[in-house]
Amino acid sequence: MRKLLPLGLVSLLAFPAHAAEQGIELAVTVKAPVAEVWKAWTTSQGISSFFAPEALVEARPDGAFHIIIDPYAPSGLQGADDMKVLAVEQERMLSFTWNAPPHLPQARQQRTVVVLRFAPQGETTQLTLSHLGWGSGGEWPKARAYFEKAWPNVLKQLQTRFETGKPQDWTAWREQLKQWHASEAAKPKP
Template structure:
């Protein structure tokens, strides 16, 4: 009997170790599924809830470049050079994703996001987001914690977009302009 229990524990431990951590978020949006689909697959849609600028080409392999800082240098604007991995209108889209610029080691890697839309009724849609592909330790842990917060905010903004209108990025852009106008720190003088 003991060998069977030991084998069972070994199998359970290996299955548990094989599971990847993920971020899973969900929101109910007061909009028809087609409108929510457009929010995720058009430039105007992305700008209405996610970021002040974007380059969107809704096709498999097409651009899903989401610019949280449109004033930054190329490659530092946010989700630069991301692409759609799958589009199954109007119920599923997937894209690769990178970490923010302040986490350069994991920014060079990619994770993957799957967004599912489910019509609840003619006027509401359930949106679920699943983000996976995480490494372990160091910047990976920081990136995971960052996106656990960030995706919640993104889905809250998506809900607000349909409840009260698109995000107004004016204050955000004013802060970015001020930040970019500040002179870069000069290196300390050498003796």
């Protein structure tokens, strides 16, 4: 008599190991309890304390995850200004959509996925970031290279926010953006 494999095992055998997603994987230890690190990622005020000067975050499936890096840019070019929360597991996991920066318009039309995992370690938190869903042609390699540099900076800003006990002051950043936009507006148009 022939023995049948369980359906789950058959599914696993049908896909070769090399088909695994090649994501950006980072992990940091944050000197704060998991509840505080969770709040930093899941509230508008928390995001503006380390990540960007403005945000709209609704930590629920299909909720807004709008990260406004350049509030003076036109709508749609302000940062991750139209992203959505995908899944939430209180103080354990948050996932959301993400897009490429404005200087990569073809890749920006697509969405990738970021998954954050929070693990309490006493009075500190182990935070793991996985950024998945990368294409391979066109602007995708440039988008991936951009985030391979950007995400470590974001995570460092998160660590600094808790090490100093102070939220990020965005005053100088806003002033630089205002000046840049004013200079761009003053340039003659072809």
